[in-house]
Amino acid sequence: MSRIKSTLIPLAISFLTAATVVSCNQTTESSQTTDAKTGAVAATPASVTAKAADAVPDPTTIPAGNIADAATILSRKQVPILCYHQIREWRANDSKSAKDYICPTSVFEAQMKMLADSGYHAILPDQLYAYLTTGATLPSKPVMITFDDGDLDQYETAVPILDKHKFKAAFFIMTVAIGRRGYQPYMDKQQIKDLADRGHTIGCHTWDHHNVKKYQGQDWVTQIEEPTKKLEAITGKPIKHFAYPFGLWNHEATVELKKRGYLGAYQLAEKKRDDENPLLSVRRIIASGYWSPRTLHNSMVNSFK
Numbered sequence: 001m002s003r004i005k006s007t008l009i010p011l012a013i014s015f016l017t018a019a020t021v022v023s024c025n026q027t028t029e030s031s032q033t034t035d036a037k038t039g040a041v042a043a044t045p046a047s048v049t050a051k052a053a054d055a056v057p058d059p060t061t062i063p064a065g066n067i068a069d070a071a072t073i074l075s076r077k078q079v080p081i082l083c084y085h086q087i088r089e090w091r092a093n094d095s096k097s098a099k100d101y102i103c104p105t106s107v108f109e110a111q112m113k114m115l116a117d118s119g120y121h122a123i124l125p126d127q128l129y130a131y132l133t134t135g136a137t138l139p140s141k142p143v144m145i146t147f148d149d150g151d152l153d154q155y156e157t158a159v160p161i162l163d164k165h166k167f168k169a170a171f172f173i174m175t176v177a178i179g180r181r182g183y184q185p186y187m188d189k190q191q192i193k194d195l196a197d198r199g200h201t202i203g204c205h206t207w208d209h210h211n212v213k214k215y216q217g218q219d220w221v222t223q224i225e226e227p228t229k230k231l232e233a234i235t236g237k238p239i240k241h242f243a244y245p246f247g248l249w250n251h252e253a254t255v256e257l258k259k260r261g262y263l264g265a266y267q268l269a270e271k272k273r274d275d276e277n278p279l280l281s282v283r284r285i286i287a288s289g290y291w292s293p294r295t296l297h298n299s300m301v302n303s304f305k
Helices: 002-016 046-054 070-075 105-117 125-134 152-164 189-197 219-235 251-259 293-303
Strands: 081-084 121-123 142-149 170-173 201-204 241-243 264-266
Touching: 105 152, 105 293, 125 142, 125 201, 125 264, 142 152, 152 189, 170 189, 170 241, 189 201, 189 219, 201 219, 219 251, 251 264
Parallel strands: 081 142, 121 142, 142 170, 170 201, 201 241, 241 264
Antiparallel strands: none
């Protein structure tokens, strides 16, 4: 554990630094949804928006014949998806690159306030899946908020801020660190279960954050199957969504995850998505600790088309 503790997070940060995060000039965005058949964008009535915001469909109830093909899924307008890691104040020994992945509390609070004040509605992975596969209605200005690794500050600091704005989020848990305390503490089993019980999504982020592109044989059991079972035992719910360590993925990984029943998997800012399994290569962007609310908004609008 001490070896993982000293090397895991810096390694993750060094790889994640290479991810492309877009910051562009601000544009305006109206409340809108995308027509399932034509791809045209249309305004969503307030009553429909409120209903859609509260509805979290069960993807397993969608008949196979109703699920769109890969080309249709790829053609749908992308939903902005934000990725966070640590939510805490910067320390003196945090490197400049590390601070991209460490969001000070005041910065996170300002970013969430911007989303709420701008009329964004936080959706969950099951809602995104239903939209991408069937064209199901989303609330106006949807956004997904995600957290990787399972750091304790996500539970203690980020969740109360999410609660204030009535936002739900997805938490992708690295199971090797569950309950670990020390310099960088992580959520324990009860805290993870509490999030699931309160309507947040719990997803898998492997056992110990190894690069999925390097998996062979037993790695799929150690890194995917066993962590999935562990999280299902903790939450009492099926685990259907996955986040790639470092955002790194390849086609082989999408195939293996699909074999194991995963419905969605999330990379980072790479523009490419898998032509055969687009649901298992969904894009996110790192929400930088350096970003003002305006910069975050610019990046959301310009990175997701």
